Amino acid sequence: MKVLVIGAGNMGLTYAQGMAQSDLLKKKDLLILDSAREKTDALRKNDEFDVYEKIEDCLPQADIVFIAVKPYNSDALFEAIREHKKPGQIFISIMAGVTIKTMQEAMGIKKVVRAMPNLAAKVGHGFTSFTASKQVSRLELLTVERLIDTTGRSILLANEMEIDKSTGISGSGPAYIFYFMQSMMEAAVKMGFSQKDARLMVAQTFQGAVELFNSSDLDPTAWMDRVASKGGTTRAALDSMEENNVKELIKDAAHAAFERAVQLGKENNKEYV
């Protein structure tokens, strides 16, 4: 099996490195294509992958193709793929808001997987949701899942509306966590701590909380109760958040991301399959 990654940016390289470090593919079976000369020159120096600049030199060899370019670069790419594709190839797109039907029609293909990863894939703790056109077989989906899981964990969703929903939770989600971290760091600095101490305090608090959460089946309320003593400091903070409706505001934010994902899909002008 040969896998081609198109777009050696943030996400494309992350997937390429995840797959390269797994035992799923041999080095010669992982191809990477980027149209920017400085990217391919740098990649060749590292000698990590089989690197290409021209689609006609690599696409015909591939069984599975990851598309990891920005959505605004997709039209030109789709045209090139339409010209050089081979029958039976599976295309996995991680582009936000580009629907399966858009891709099928623009590239003249049938087998499309639409995936929504998140940035934590970079450190092997990503979460990816994915769905596929009906022409992708169960066996092929298993292979796709194993490739995606080289960057973390994943779930197969029933349709593209679910992908848009998951964009509002896990795709955009790391940014919400950073926002919360930023607020806590600003509070710490306002209390007089240095940036350095504030960063350590907040990072270690987040990491510790997540590790605790993952260590059992307890729900967040039960964990909050374990931190908060009756009439104590934590309760004062949690009461303040409840009074200020913070939970509802976070839910609204996740919904705004979901709605934007739906809107991006519509702007692309092709409905869901």
Ligand SMILES: NC(=O)C1=CN([C@@H]2O[C@H](COP(=O)(O)OP(=O)(O)OC[C@H]3O[C@@H](n4cnc5c(N)ncnc54)[C@H](O)[C@@H]3O)[C@@H](O)[C@H]2O)C=CC1
């Ligand atoms: N950054 C994130 O957290 C997430 C990003 N995504 C999606 O991932 C995709 C890629 O995003 P990034 O990696 O951040 O972008 P990036 O800008 O870092 O990388 C894109 C790469 O594609 C290359 N490229 C552009 N047109 C090309 C073409 N026709 N042929 C070959 N290479 C071409 C560019 O030279 C660049 O190296 C986007 O579609 C985005 O929606 C999805 C989920 C999360």
Ligand SMILES: O=C(O)[C@@H]1CCC=N1
């Ligand atoms: O903000 C975006 O549109 C993309 C999709 C999820 C994360 N980044």
